[in-house]
Amino acid sequence: MNIFNILKEVEKVDPEVFDRLDPRREVFKHFGGFGKKLVAAAIPLAFGSMLNKAYGQNTTSIRDVLEFALKLENLEYYFYKRAADTNIFPSAAGKTAFGVIRDHEEDHVNFLRQAITGLGGAAPTTYTDANFDWTAKGLLGNATFTDYGTMLAVAQAFEDTGVRAYKGAAPALISNDTVLQAALQIHSVEARHAAHLRRMRRDMANGVANLKPWITMKDRGGLPPEFQGIYDGEDNISQGGVTITGTFGGITIDANAASEAFDEPLTVAQVNTIVTPFIA
Amino acid sequence: MAKNTPSVPGQDLLQGLSNPLNRRSFLRYTGAGVAASALLLAGCDDDDESTDNMTGGVNLGSGDVGVLNYAYALEQLEAAFYTAVVALPNFNTLFTSAAERQVLTDIRNHEIAHREFFKAAITSAAASQIIPNLTPNLPADALSSRASILATAKTFEDLGVAAYNGAGKLLTNATFLGIAGKIVSVEARHAAEIRDMIENGTFASGPAGITAGNIVDANGLDVALTPAQVLAAAQPFVKEIINGSNLPTT
Numbered sequence: 001m002n003i004f005n006i007l008k009e010v011e012k013v014d015p016e017v018f019d020r021l022d023p024r025r026e027v028f029k030h031f032g033g034f035g036k037k038l039v040a041a042a043i044p045l046a047f048g049s050m051l052n053k054a055y056g057q058n059t060t061s062i063r064d065v066l067e068f069a070l071k072l073e074n075l076e077y078y079f080y081k082r083a084a085d086t087n088i089f090p091s092a093a094g095k096t097a098f099g100v101i102r103d104h105e106e107d108h109v110n111f112l113r114q115a116i117t118g119l120g121g122a123a124p125t126t127y128t129d130a131n132f133d134w135t136a137k138g139l140l141g142n143a144t145f146t147d148y149g150t151m152l153a154v155a156q157a158f159e160d161t162g163v164r165a166y167k168g169a170a171p172a173l174i175s176n177d178t179v180l181q182a183a184l185q186i187h188s189v190e191a192r193h194a195a196h197l198r199r200m201r202r203d204m205a206n207g208v209a210n211l212k213p214w215i216t217m218k219d220r221g222g223l224p225p226e227f228q229g230i231y232d233g234e235d236n237i238s239q240g241g242v243t244i245t246g247t248f249g250g251i252t253i254d255a256n257a258a259s260e261a262f263d264e265p266l267t268v269a270q271v272n273t274i275v276t277p278f279i280a
Numbered sequence: 281m282a283k284n285t286p287s288v289p290g291q292d293l294l295q296g297l298s299n300p301l302n303r304r305s306f307l308r309y310t311g312a313g314v315a316a317s318a319l320l321l322a323g324c325d326d327d328d329e330s331t332d333n334m335t336g337g338v339n340l341g342s343g344d345v346g347v348l349n350y351a352y353a354l355e356q357l358e359a360a361f362y363t364a365v366v367a368l369p370n371f372n373t374l375f376t377s378a379a380e381r382q383v384l385t386d387i388r389n390h391e392i393a394h395r396e397f398f399k400a401a402i403t404s405a406a407a408s409q410i411i412p413n414l415t416p417n418l419p420a421d422a423l424s425s426r427a428s429i430l431a432t433a434k435t436f437e438d439l440g441v442a443a444y445n446g447a448g449k450l451l452t453n454a455t456f457l458g459i460a461g462k463i464v465s466v467e468a469r470h471a472a473e474i475r476d477m478i479e480n481g482t483f484a485s486g487p488a489g490i491t492a493g494n495i496v497d498a499n500g501l502d503v504a505l506t507p508a509q510v511l512a513a514a515q516p517f518v519k520e521i522i523n524g525s526n527l528p529t530t
Contacts, residue, residue: 093480093481096481097481097483100481100484100485101484103500104484104496104500105500106500107498107499107500107501108499108500110499111499111500111501163465166461167458167461167462167465170448170457170458170461171454171457171458171461174451174452174454174457177449177530178449180448180449181445181446181448181449181504182501184444184445184448184461184464184504185445185501185502185503185504186500186501186502187461187464187465187468188441188444188445188464188465188467188468188502189468189484189496189500189501189502190465191464191465191466191468191469191472192468192469192471192472192483192484192496192502193472193483193484194469194472195468195469195470195472195473195476195483196472196476196481196483196484199473199476199480199483202379210379210382212382212383212386213383213469213470213472213473214386214390214466214469214470239397239401239459239462240397240401240455240456240459241404242397242400242401242404244393244396244397246396248392248395248396249363249392251363251388251389251392253389253392253393253396257386257389257390257393258393260386260389260390260466261389261390261393261394261463261466262393262459262462262463262466263461263462263465263466263469264462265458265461265462
């Protein structure tokens, strides 16, 4: 039994208990100190509980964001679970990398499930491999786990989408420091994955020449045209009213560099459009 | 509408890099190393008019502008480092792969784009509060070999990712938060590529180097550090004392 459980009982009688105890920001400060004393595995559960207390009526939107992320992480996890088990890797390094990424996605799934559980209410959605369509509604046929190039292409598509999805969600979490930071910490791991997948696609036999770890303009890097939505909008060269192109200290930043230097967000609706073919 | 105007801030930084008097021996990120370097730097007060003499250094300020200055300071260091790397007379012999030279040139350009974005954005939002150009203080051997360049790059990139991951929650303006998010994933792409250049497959695995533990923890989370932690690690790389004591903490 910890203080959160005690207060949760109180809250059943007095929903405003936390506001009464403390201004909202103070509650989070206390939680921040408390969190450091918890073992890492307990943090997501505790922060979910915290949310429930501090947010009251607003837990729905936080939960929606977390469930959205959970769906994407499950898609990735079950993809890598199958992929890492195949024997179509031309090198041990590739198989090892897929195992590393699979494990991260599994960690993300577990982390998000615990966080949602901590919110209270309905249990988090459980996914299995059967929830996903690896042919992408027939677009990829049976190549997803039999053709190395296709497998890497799907991986890149998922990672670049994941980066944009978390980025789109982040501002919606601005009112909650703990969840926002966790989302950012997942977000940058997805970006590390994306960079490595792009390197693997560059270096594979008959690979994508000159494919970079970053996204140039809205180039989809040899992915099928059906995946263009993953890259649309990445050609933005103006940020917050500042034009990024120019010459600085004799070095010219052209549109390619300006677009590469900033990844762009996607909305929930845009991400759902991208991943819908993979949902059974 | 603010617009970046051509300027030459990089020149001061490059002069700083090329001045041997500004170089110090490399100090690892042990607590003792950081403390010792802080003392060394404190003993070398700089009378540059651009520094804040009241605190003996550059004060990042408070609120969102303080956080933007914090990011601007880190981007200045990164941009100056890669500018120096790409300008090395022996760049082509240190990096014999055209693909690797392209990677480092791209990263230089991205960091310059980030630096100039913050310069323009802070000038637009609060011109009187922008920090001055900083003077890099690279370890003597930072530019001497492929291995040392990549090791320094890895530190900068992983530290940059951890800094943005920890700073997002300090911002109150959703637009600034959104743009910080656009930058941090590019820094993470840099970090992954630099790590893979050092040893393929280490893009998101192995020791963090900038803090205890691995770069990705048991929850699958990347590192997030507070400004105090980041500035302690970054201070050895910059001549001015950077004061982040007025930055928000939540």
